[in-house]
Amino acid sequence: MADRIKVFHLEDYKILRDGIRFLLSQDQDIDIIGEARNATELLDYLEKNSVDVLILDIYLDGMEDWRTPDGFEICGIVTQQYPQTKVVAHSVYDDADRVAKIMRAGAMAFVSKKSGYEELIHAIKLAYAVKRYICTETSKKLKNLNEFLSGMEDTLKAENEFFSRREKIVLELMAKGYSSKDIAKELFISEKTVETHRKNMVDKACVKNTVELMAYASSRGFLKN
Amino acid sequence: MADRIKVFHLEDYKILRDGIRFLLSQDQDIDIIGEARNATELLDYLEKNSVDVLILDIYLDGMEDWRTPDGFEICGIVTQQYPQTKVVAHSVYDDADRVAKIMRAGAMAFVSKKSGYEELIHAIKLAYAVKRYICTETSKKLKNLNEFLSGMEDTLKAENEFFSRREKIVLELMAKGYSSKDIAKELFISEKTVETHRKNMVDKACVKNTVELMAYASSRGFLKN
DNA sequence: AATAAAATCCGGGATTTCCCGGATAAATTG
DNA sequence: CAATTTATCCGGGAAATCCCGGATTTTATT
Numbered sequence: 001m002a003d004r005i006k007v008f009h010l011e012d013y014k015i016l017r018d019g020i021r022f023l024l025s026q027d028q029d030i031d032i033i034g035e036a037r038n039a040t041e042l043l044d045y046l047e048k049n050s051v052d053v054l055i056l057d058i059y060l061d062g063m064e065d066w067r068t069p070d071g072f073e074i075c076g077i078v079t080q081q082y083p084q085t086k087v088v089a090h091s092v093y094d095d096a097d098r099v100a101k102i103m104r105a106g107a108m109a110f111v112s113k114k115s116g117y118e119e120l121i122h123a124i125k126l127a128y129a130v131k132r133y134i135c136t137e138t139s140k141k142l143k144n145l146n147e148f149l150s151g152m153e154d155t156l157k158a159e160n161e162f163f164s165r166r167e168k169i170v171l172e173l174m175a176k177g178y179s180s181k182d183i184a185k186e187l188f189i190s191e192k193t194v195e196t197h198r199k200n201m202v203d204k205a206c207v208k209n210t211v212e213l214m215a216y217a218s219s220r221g222f223l224k225n
Numbered sequence: 226m227a228d229r230i231k232v233f234h235l236e237d238y239k240i241l242r243d244g245i246r247f248l249l250s251q252d253q254d255i256d257i258i259g260e261a262r263n264a265t266e267l268l269d270y271l272e273k274n275s276v277d278v279l280i281l282d283i284y285l286d287g288m289e290d291w292r293t294p295d296g297f298e299i300c301g302i303v304t305q306q307y308p309q310t311k312v313v314a315h316s317v318y319d320d321a322d323r324v325a326k327i328m329r330a331g332a333m334a335f336v337s338k339k340s341g342y343e344e345l346i347h348a349i350k351l352a353y354a355v356k357r358y359i360c361t362e363t364s365k366k367l368k369n370l371n372e373f374l375s376g377m378e379d380t381l382k383a384e385n386e387f388f389s390r391r392e393k394i395v396l397e398l399m400a401k402g403y404s405s406k407d408i409a410k411e412l413f414i415s416e417k418t419v420e421t422h423r424k425n426m427v428d429k430a431c432v433k434n435t436v437e438l439m440a441y442a443s444s445r446g447f448l449k450n
Numbered sequence: 451a452a453t454a455a456a457a458t459c460c461g462g463g464a465t466t467t468c469c470c471g472g473a474t475a476a477a478t479t480g
Numbered sequence: 481c482a483a484t485t486t487a488t489c490c491g492g493g494a495a496a497t498c499c500c501g502g503a504t505t506t507t508a509t510t
Contacts, residue, residue: 118401164486175440176343177433179466193488195467200486202468208402209468209496214436215400218443389456404496418458420497425456427498434466434498 004031005128008045011057012037023117030124039074046078051085053124054078058091058102072105079106086127094138109133125206136219163201163222170197175214175223229256230353233270236282237262248342255349264299271303276310278349279303283316283327297330304331311352315345319363334358350431361445388426388447395422400439400448
């Protein structure tokens with residue numbers, strides 16, 4: 001992460017743009033380089049500038065107008081014409097159909113507006129690292145109802161197999177308070193290997209350290225306990 | 226924790242004694258120094274040996290016999306005559322009445338047989354450290370139904386207010402990947418103070434380090450996210 | 451008002467993690 | 481079979497945590 005992540009925000013409510021701009025400005029790695037209220041403004045901007053991550057409110061006002069594309073179309077256009085720009089879908093509607101639809105349209109992440117800004121930040125970082133993500137609430141909802149598995153296996157699979165077999169074992173031992181040295185002894189591998197697994201998981205989850213990794217893994221049900 | 230925790234197991238089913246003996250042998254800090262099927266064997270043993278923690282199955286076979294004490298009585302006898310021996314109650318029945326009864330009889334912890342061995346290990350360590358504990362499942366069940374608050378306030382209160390206000394704030398920031406330095410800046414306190422809070426939480430939870438603390442706190446719903 | 455608990459601060463030294471940048475072999479997947 | 485991922489291993493140095501043992505002030509609680 002040498003440079004900051006260049007984020008563009010498409011959202012028709014000013015109060016939300018303002019709020020999110022402020023909240024995301026807190027994060028060291030994120031730069032909001034532009035905002036827009038509609039697709040035209042966004043596409044104009046994209047023609048002349050490079051954007052790492054687009055926060056896309058799927059339901060924009062004035063969508064009744066048949067001439068302007070809706071959120072799903074925008075997502076499709078952006079991901080096809082500007083593949084380096086990753087889309088984080090942001091919406092109040094978090095039902096399986098619409099989440100699946102936007103992901104199929106090429107979004108890297110979906111975050112419900114019910115979620116806090118932490119989720120959004122996390123989604124941005126993961127999207128930037130070309131990793132799919134669905135916010136905790138929505139993820140839980142869809143997982144429990146088992147609605148999602150039909151249309152979008154790959155995404156959930158990616159969630160389930162987020163960590164490798166070995167990494168999961170290391171994670172479990174970490175959760176039991178084992179140090180790298182302890183884990184190395186337990187698994188008959190080098191301490192350095194354990195540290196690598198640890199580091200790889202921290203990177204995969206886009207978190208800062210193993211403590212946050214633990215919070216992340218635990219809240220996402222990656223642990224047995 | 227210089228010496229291992231000397232654990233005695235009272236349980237009438239052999240298969241359970243065998244299983245638990247094996248499972249607990251995995252833990253570095255725990256030594257199963259004895260087992261028994263009935264109260265007589267236990268009390269004989271206690272006369273001659275010291276026991277740190279007694280895992281007590283409350284409902285033993287042959288309890289119909291009026292001459293042998295039941296689990297609650299055993300608990301009372303042990304906690305009174307051998308106060309250094311802490312009782313971890315283990316039972317299939319996890320309703321409020323019986324949990325309250327066994328805790329009133331002097332048990333330091335209650336673990337449902339529906340729980341995994343990790344809970345049992347945790348209960349043993351907490352009991353050894355003279356801390357009350359009720360397993361996650363039972364705790365949740367009783368908390369939700371609000372049955373428990375009437376008779377045994379102190380115990381549940383201890384669960385709810387396990388961490389102090391300040392500690393909880395530090396915990397939240399830790400879960401976000403903040404280092405002690407980061408937290409210190411955020412809260413305008415010294416780095417050393419943060420480390421103290423950290424350490425105190427690790428001690429309270431009877432865990433080895435902050436990573437395990439995080440797993441513990443998260444699985445127990447101590448975190449917002 | 452006395453006692454207890456919580457929050458704050460401090461230091462030194464051992465241990466651990468984190469971060470940088472590697473490398474190799476095995477397994478999986480396309 | 482080639483490419484990718486996974487699992488393994490390594491080193492050095494900076495940063496952070498852990499562990500030992502304190503201490504003071506503020507805030508309950510009784």
